[in-house]
Amino acid sequence: MLAGxxxxxxxxxxxxxxxxxxxxxxxxxxNLSTMNVAHRFDQTRESQAIFGEVVWTxxxxxxxxxxxxxxxxxxxxSNAPAIVSDANGMPQLSTLPLVVHADASAFLPVxxxxxxxxxxxxxxxxxFGAGNMTYMSYSKGYRSGxxxxxxxxxxxxxxxxxxxxxxxxxxxxxSRLLDEVLQINGALFYYDYTDQQTQEIVGITPFLRNAxxx
Numbered sequence: 698m699l700a701g702x703x704x705x706x707x708x709x710x711x712x713x714x715x716x717x718x719x720x721x722x723x724x725x726x727x728n729l730s731t732m733n734v735a736h737r738f739d740q741t742r743e744s745q746a747i748f749g750e751v752v753w754t755x756x757x758x759x760x761x762x763x764x765x766x767x768x769x770x771x772x773x774x775s776n777a778p779a780i781v782s783d784a785n786g787m788p789q790l791s792t793l794p795l796v797v798h799a800d801a802s803a804f805l806p807v808x809x810x811x812x813x814x815x816x817x818x819x820x821x822x823x824x825f826g827a828g829n830m831t832y833m834s835y836s837k838g839y840r841s842g843x844x845x846x847x848x849x850x851x852x853x854x855x856x857x858x859x860x861x862x863x864x865x866x867x868x869x870x871x872s873r874l875l876d877e878v879l880q881i882n883g884a885l886f887y888y889d890y891t892d893q894q895t896q897e898i899v900g901i902t903p904f905l906r907n908a909x910x911x
Contacts, residue, residue, distance in 0.1 A: 768841070890908070894907060
């Protein structure tokens with residue numbers, strides 16, 4: 698990933714970088730009245746899962762479905778630098794990791810995290826008459842954890858986000874009435890999120906956050 702954002706000095710800089718750049722006390726030779734921060738990183742993700750589903754016919758009109766899935770995910774982030782260039786495009790300063798003069802060979806240490814989850818669904822459906830059906834279901838959804846890769850000025854910005862979980866309840870029906878002249882379908886549902894992953898803009902930098910219950 699490669700990202701570049703224009704900045705007007707000194708707004709948007711945390712105290713440590715602003716102190717370094719203010720007045721050019723360390724002998725940086727570029728024009729820093731306007732800056733560009735280029736940031737990149739390599740992300741490696743692995744996901745493994747095993748799943749299955751069983752359907753039981755309880756009666757001629759009633760069926761039950763059970764599905765389960767076990768998922769294991771891993772994330773590794775490497776080769777993550779951020780370099781400040783001046784208005785002429787000349788590299789001046791490395792901010793990730795913090796190096797007084799730009800160093801294209803400087804990278805943050807490799808960071809990684811692992812996640813696992815059991816998800817699935819339970820469905821009970823009932824068929825009655827010609828073309829009439831209703832079902833109730835409960836599903837547990839899972840979204841793997843993620844990485845806040847948009848880090849420009851601090852190692853603390855490069856963080857992991859916890860997995861998102863969803864408990865979904867649904868009631869659905871399908872009916873054909875008046876000798877199949879009229880069809881009425883409908884559904885009621887309720888979704889309960891835990892650690893929902895949402896985006897938050899801090900200054901000019903987008904971050905992925907966990908919203909908690911929603």
